[in-house]
Amino acid sequence: MHANQPTNQPTNQRFMRDAILEAENGIKKGHGGPFGAVIVKENKIIGRGHNKVFKENNPTLHGEMVAITDACKNLKTFDLQGCDIYTTGEPCPMCLCALMWANIENIYYGCTIKDNEIIGFRDDKLNSILNIDRKKITNLHELDRNACLALFDKYNNTKDKRNY
Amino acid sequence: MHANQPTNQPTNQRFMRDAILEAENGIKKGHGGPFGAVIVKENKIIGRGHNKVFKENNPTLHGEMVAITDACKNLKTFDLQGCDIYTTGEPCPMCLCALMWANIENIYYGCTIKDNEIIGFRDDKLNSILNIDRKKITNLHELDRNACLALFDKYNNTKDKRNY
Numbered sequence: 001m002h003a004n005q006p007t008n009q010p011t012n013q014r015f016m017r018d019a020i021l022e023a024e025n026g027i028k029k030g031h032g033g034p035f036g037a038v039i040v041k042e043n044k045i046i047g048r049g050h051n052k053v054f055k056e057n058n059p060t061l062h063g064e065m066v067a068i069t070d071a072c073k074n075l076k077t078f079d080l081q082g083c084d085i086y087t088t089g090e091p092c093p094m095c096l097c098a099l100m101w102a103n104i105e106n107i108y109y110g111c112t113i114k115d116n117e118i119i120g121f122r123d124d125k126l127n128s129i130l131n132i133d134r135k136k137i138t139n140l141h142e143l144d145r146n147a148c149l150a151l152f153d154k155y156n157n158t159k160d161k162r163n164y
Numbered sequence: 165m166h167a168n169q170p171t172n173q174p175t176n177q178r179f180m181r182d183a184i185l186e187a188e189n190g191i192k193k194g195h196g197g198p199f200g201a202v203i204v205k206e207n208k209i210i211g212r213g214h215n216k217v218f219k220e221n222n223p224t225l226h227g228e229m230v231a232i233t234d235a236c237k238n239l240k241t242f243d244l245q246g247c248d249i250y251t252t253g254e255p256c257p258m259c260l261c262a263l264m265w266a267n268i269e270n271i272y273y274g275c276t277i278k279d280n281e282i283i284g285f286r287d288d289k290l291n292s293i294l295n296i297d298r299k300k301i302t303n304l305h306e307l308d309r310n311a312c313l314a315l316f317d318k319y320n321n322t323k324d325k326r327n328y
Binding site for chain 1: 229233258260261264290296297300
């Protein structure tokens with residue numbers, strides 16, 4: 001995909017690359033798991049965030065939550081209608097519902113929720129307890145999983161890898 | 165229920181009263197919906213919060229999320245094992261999963277998720293989209309619904325009532 005991709009191209013891998021860079025930044029700083037996200041409106045990034053569970057000692061600070069907070073602060077609204085999110089990992093139920101409250105239109109994710117198990121996170125387990133059937137959620141789209149698997153692998157090989 | 169209730173009494177209405185006071189404080193300040201929560205460990209409140217969606221322009225700041233953030237800050241940990249939460253409204257899926265990430269043991273709620281419809285919030289609609297069967301979630305306990313319905317009624321009658 002080229003940088004001069006038409007602006008109406010929905011699945012823009014450029015934005016997933018930005019989400020990966022955001023996650024890598026978080027890993028480098030020891031802030032949390034390999035989860036980064038950017039929120040896009042009219043082909044421009046209007047919010048970004050990475051997982052800060054360890055940094056802030058706060059289990060709610062997943063990448064998507066931090067990105068929603070940032071986008072809402074920048075746009076001065078709690079309504080992100082017309083925005084899409086690109087996130088390195090398929091959202092856990094907390095983030096999935098937060099994205100619904102925020103009225104996010106499309107959710108592009110890299111690694112699947114089952115991939116989180118490989119790196120030791122409980123997302124899929126919690127999804128099973130809540131019995132959420134993701135096939136019925138029509139605005140969830142997988143994108144660029146291989147690049148995100150490489151990111152997860154990088155996290156798995158960090159010396160001070162932690163889980164929650 | 166008396167203040168000298170045995171410390172091992174699990175469903176302590178005193179804590180629900182504190183959650184209601186927290187919600188009333190939020191309504192008075194125009195911070196958000198009528199949702200307050202306290203987190204309790206060994207019979208002491210170690211975190212509290214009310215909905216701040218309007219105040220902070222942030223759709224993730226439900227009462228439970230604010231209370232988790234406060235409790236984790238106070239205890240300097242992202243793991244609230246051994247803690248219970250008392251919340252004026254049954255948690256939406258976002259908050260329910262956040263409470264799981266935080267390892268909260270028991271969730272005591274006042275109004276049911278269906279009661280939220282009366283005051284114009286989408287909790288039950290989002291729960292239906294995610295198809296969560298709450299009967300299967302064994303640590304969810306209804307407590308003191310009538311007092312919380314009175315709180316919801318108070319919110320419904322505020323002049324500048326808003327929804328999201």
